[in-house]
Amino acid sequence: MTNNLANNLADILARIAAARKAAINPAPATHLVAVSKTVSEEGIRAALAAGQRLFGENRVQEAQAKFPQLKADYPDLELHLIGPLQTNKVKEAAALFDCIQSLDRIRLADALAAERDRSGHAPRLFIQVNTGEEPQKAGVLPSDLDALVAHARALKLPLEGLMCIPPAADDAAPHFAFLLKLARAHGLDHLSMGMSGDFELAVKFGATHVRIGSALFGVRA
Numbered sequence: 001m002t003n004n005l006a007n008n009l010a011d012i013l014a015r016i017a018a019a020r021k022a023a024i025n026p027a028p029a030t031h032l033v034a035v036s037k038t039v040s041e042e043g044i045r046a047a048l049a050a051g052q053r054l055f056g057e058n059r060v061q062e063a064q065a066k067f068p069q070l071k072a073d074y075p076d077l078e079l080h081l082i083g084p085l086q087t088n089k090v091k092e093a094a095a096l097f098d099c100i101q102s103l104d105r106i107r108l109a110d111a112l113a114a115e116r117d118r119s120g121h122a123p124r125l126f127i128q129v130n131t132g133e134e135p136q137k138a139g140v141l142p143s144d145l146d147a148l149v150a151h152a153r154a155l156k157l158p159l160e161g162l163m164c165i166p167p168a169a170d171d172a173a174p175h176f177a178f179l180l181k182l183a184r185a186h187g188l189d190h191l192s193m194g195m196s197g198d199f200e201l202a203v204k205f206g207a208t209h210v211r212i213g214s215a216l217f218g219v220r221a
């Protein structure tokens with residue numbers, strides 16, 4: 001198990017490096033976010049033993065159950081929230097996560113700013129953009145992005161980048177290209193895009209963060 005995981009990790013890192021080499025305009029660095037949703041604490045420890053330090057979880061409660069002890073044991077562990085955030089979970093999320101990649105509405109920006117003022121916890125932020133304009137999917141609509149960026153900046157929130165999850169049925173390339181264009185237009189340096197099935201393509205379009213679960217930990221039950 002541990003061996004498989006170490007092999008998977010080495011393979012993914014090699015593929016990221018190769019994709020960066022082949023890219024015309026890669027980002028200055030591409031970080032692997034190991035998506036550990038549904039993975040046991042033991043599985044996460046195996047990834048830590050293999051050298052991985054950056055993890056992504058998509059539910060606050062699940063992350064709260066697994067990560068406080070792991071963070072105590074590995075002070076350089078970095079944890080990102082990659083799933084939707086309810087305003088009533090902002091306090092817990094701001095205390096646990098180093099970065100929240102799913103900012104997608106004004107009310108959530110207000111809640112994050114209020115929590116920063118209250119507790120001092122101010123995770124770095126990415127705005128999730130619903131590039132496919134799917135009604136059921138989280139993320140701000142592209143047409144509402146300008147207003148959300150301006151609002152976050154007016155609140156002096158630490159806004160660093162954009163994130164997207166392209167529609168499963170679509171070719172991801174135009175979505176990655178669109179997110180890159182939006183990030184440049186807003187002067188944002190970080191781009192979280194690409195998952196197990198398409199991370200090399202995302203690297204080609206300048207991804208700074210690829211979010212990989214099943215290719216690393218195995219297919220989720």
Ligand SMILES: *Cc1c(COP(=O)(O)O)cnc(C)c1O
Pocket residue numbers: 035037058082083165195196197211212213214215
């Ligand atoms: C689960 C998840 C991933 C990882 O998906 P894989 O296909 O298993 O690599 C990436 N991003 C988000 C937002 C996810 O929820």
